[in-house]
Amino acid sequence: xxxxxxxxxxxxATEKHHECVFEATxxxxxxxCGLNLERCDDEGxxxxxxxxxxxxxxxxxxxxxxxxxxxxxxxxxxxxxxxGFRIPFDSPDMGDAVGEVANILAGDVKRRLENRSVSASISxxxxxxxxxxxxxxxxxxxxxxxxxxxxxxxxxxxxxSPATAANLA
Amino acid sequence: xxIHAMVVDDSGIMRKMVMxxxxxxxxxxxxxxxxxxGAEALEKYDPKTMDMLFVDWNMPNMNGVELISKIREKEKxxxxxxxxxxxxxxxxxxxxxxxxxxxKYIAKPFTAESLEQRLGPLFKQISEQRKKSKGFFGKxxxxxx
Numbered sequence: 001x002x003x004x005x006x007x008x009x010x011x012x013a014t015e016k017h018h019e020c021v022f023e024a025t026x027x028x029x030x031x032x033c034g035l036n037l038e039r040c041d042d043e044g045x046x047x048x049x050x051x052x053x054x055x056x057x058x059x060x061x062x063x064x065x066x067x068x069x070x071x072x073x074x075x076x077x078x079x080x081x082x083x084g085f086r087i088p089f090d091s092p093d094m095g096d097a098v099g100e101v102a103n104i105l106a107g108d109v110k111r112r113l114e115n116r117s118v119s120a121s122i123s124x125x126x127x128x129x130x131x132x133x134x135x136x137x138x139x140x141x142x143x144x145x146x147x148x149x150x151x152x153x154x155x156x157x158x159x160x161s162p163a164t165a166a167n168l169a
Numbered sequence: 170x171x172i173h174a175m176v177v178d179d180s181g182i183m184r185k186m187v188m189x190x191x192x193x194x195x196x197x198x199x200x201x202x203x204x205x206x207g208a209e210a211l212e213k214y215d216p217k218t219m220d221m222l223f224v225d226w227n228m229p230n231m232n233g234v235e236l237i238s239k240i241r242e243k244e245k246x247x248x249x250x251x252x253x254x255x256x257x258x259x260x261x262x263x264x265x266x267x268x269x270x271x272x273k274y275i276a277k278p279f280t281a282e283s284l285e286q287r288l289g290p291l292f293k294q295i296s297e298q299r300k301k302s303k304g305f306f307g308k309x310x311x312x313x314x
Contacts, residue, residue: 032278083182084189096182103180103227104277107255122255124179124229 014064017159018144020112021066021105025148025157028105033081037148037155049073050089052129054102055160060113060120065160068102069145074153081152090129099125105157170296172197173218177210177236178225178253183277187223187253193281196292207231207239216244220295223275226254226265237269249291251275 029035050072057065070078072089079087079097087093106122113120145158174191178184184203191199202219204210208230210222222240226233237250252274256262262274273291275284 028278083186085185087182093182096180100180100183100277104255107277110256122227124227 014062014159014161016061016113016116016118017058017064017066017109020109020116021157021159022146024105024108024112025146025155028101028108029148029150029155032101032104033078035078035081035150035152037150040147040149040154042145042147042156048131050129050131051075052089052094052098052127054098055126055128056102056106057123058106058109058113058120059123060118062161066102066106066109067145067156067158067160068098068105069156069158070098071153074155077152078155095127095129099127102127170197170292170299171200172220172292172295173200173202174221174223175202175204175210175213175219176223177204177207177228177233178223179205179228180225181205183225183253190279190281190284191223194285194288196285196288207233207236210236211239214240214243216246216248219248221249221251223251223253226252226256234265234269237271241269249295251288251291253277253279 026037029037051070052072052075053067053069055065055067057063075094075098076087076089078101079094082101083093083097087097102125103122106125110120110122145156148155148157176184176187178187188199188201188203191197202213204213206228207224210224211231214222222237224233224236228236231239233252233254237252240248240250247270249272250270252262252265252271254262254274255277265271266274273288275287279287
């Protein structure tokens with residue numbers, strides 16, 4: 001995880017966002033997919049076999065986004081765990097499933113922010129699917145991500161501040 | 170009890186999950202109509218044939234609260250509506266429930282068991298209302314005959 005700059009109001013707000021996203025991640029994946037997540041070392045990218053990322057914008061004290069990143073093998077098994085039926089990686093339903101997981105995560109993050117006296121609204125999810133996708137987080141900013149392992153593979157969740165959104169490509 | 174329900178959600182997967190969980194829950198026998206947003210739901214909504222609606226909150230074109238508000242303007246008798254949402258701020262949910270008279274809300278994620286538990290009283294109420302209504306019309310028919 002990259003270091004955060006704690007000297008500005010924005011970075012203080014961002015720390016709250018990180019806390020909420022990472023607190024919500026384990027709880028939501030357990031409740032929505034029956035998966036027990038454990039934090040693991042972040043090996044840097046989502047693999048070269050295909051990946052899918054669900055993103056939601058959140059507007060509250062500042063504007064930011066959260067994302068859920070899944071390598072292809074994880075995405076297929078996780079979508080099945082979530083929906084209760086098999087969803088091929090390249091079907092439109094995969095976008096729906098990952099978007100919905102991101103949406104549920106964002107709903108829980110919103111509740112956690114409100115418990116910290118930050119009111120927020122969330123956007124509809126956007127989902128990106130690609131053969132190869134690397135999430136690049138710029139050093140020296142308040143953006144962070146965390147990698148988790150579980151029975152179906154690796155999962156990334158993270159926070160992207162406006163300063164680093166352009167680096168997700 | 171047979172129920173014709175409309176499931177309104179922009180996510181096709183979520184519509185399937187709602188329909189499957191409702192069929193698995195021991196509440197009623199369902200026939201479903203699907204709509205991908207509020208505007209499509211409003212076009213398909215027929216108060217004469219539809220018994221209840223399951224509506225997502227956050228949708229493009231017309232969100233759930235707007236849809237329910239328009240249905241409440243159109244309807245002659247109260248149609249039971251269940252809001253399905255990731256919204257977990259109880260203040261906002263209470264406000265929406267009061268504003269557009271939502272009968273129940275379900276927080277995502279849900280299971281067939283949680284639907285059964287949460288919606289059981291509402292289905293019991295619908296069943297009792299049907300019995301009363303059948304009794305009234307039955308008496309009316311026999312008095313005319």
